[in-house]
Amino acid sequence: MKFVQKYVFSEKMRLAQPRAHRVTVCSVRGPANRDTTPMITYETNRPLTALDFIGVLNRSTLGERRPVHDVTRIQTMLDHADLLVTAWCHGLLVGVSRALTDYSFCCYLSDLAVDEGYQHRGIGKRLVELTHEMAGPQTTLILLAAPKAVGYYPKIGMQRHEACYTFDRTE
Numbered sequence: 001m002k003f004v005q006k007y008v009f010s011e012k013m014r015l016a017q018p019r020a021h022r023v024t025v026c027s028v029r030g031p032a033n034r035d036t037t038p039m040i041t042y043e044t045n046r047p048l049t050a051l052d053f054i055g056v057l058n059r060s061t062l063g064e065r066r067p068v069h070d071v072t073r074i075q076t077m078l079d080h081a082d083l084l085v086t087a088w089c090h091g092l093l094v095g096v097s098r099a100l101t102d103y104s105f106c107c108y109l110s111d112l113a114v115d116e117g118y119q120h121r122g123i124g125k126r127l128v129e130l131t132h133e134m135a136g137p138q139t140t141l142i143l144l145a146a147p148k149a150v151g152y153y154p155k156i157g158m159q160r161h162e163a164c165y166t167f168d169r170t171e
């Protein structure tokens with residue numbers, strides 16, 4: 001499906017309070033028939049409930065790799081995130097990017113998920129771009145690819161880093 005993008009993100013929005021709510025930053029609209037072509041709207045830091053977040057994680061399959069059965073832990077993940085970029089289609093949450101950032105050096109994108117029914121339309125790529133734009137040009141965007149998405153990140157232009165190390169979580 002072919003989309004035309006209408007881009008209304010501004011520098012003022014980037015400099016606004018990081019947790020400002022319901023900032024619509026971009027929309028993607030089908031060119032011809034608006035009744036049958038979905039319009040995707042992107043928002044930053046629109047509050048999500050834990051159940052909203054769990055829903056889109058499950059609909060994307062990323063729920064297999066996140067603690068979706070622990071609502072309190074999911075809520076804590078939302079409460080302490082710095083950037084939440086979401087994609088919506090007629091009120092349905094169809095994509096999410098959750099990131100932690102200092103807005104001046106680094107941005108860790110922890111969770112990227114697109115509802116399976118809306119994948120392969122450029123939504124994931126747009127969520128990553130908007131996350132990095134909101135974090136700011138001085139930041140490096142860093143993430144760990146889930147096994148299913150290892151081949152994805154090079155396709156959207158990200159560089160593989162050979163010197164990444166982790167301590168695994170114990171719970």
Ligand SMILES: CC(C)(COP(=O)(O)OP(=O)(O)OC[C@H]1O[C@@H](n2cnc3c(N)ncnc32)[C@H](O)[C@@H]1OP(=O)(O)O)[C@@H](O)C(=O)NCCC(=O)NCCS
Nearest residue numbers: 060062113114119120121122123124125145146149151152
């Ligand atoms: C990975 C994911 C976020 C991609 O979202 P998306 O909206 O479908 O991706 P896009 O439409 O932006 O895809 C851009 C390109 O990458 C390709 N691509 C999409 N998913 C891919 C994947 N899993 N592996 C390899 N390439 C992929 C697309 O085909 C497209 O290429 P094209 O130019 O040939 O069309 C989505 O598939 C998803 O939520 N997967 C399950 C959860 C997951 O693994 N998340 C990542 C956690 S690190």
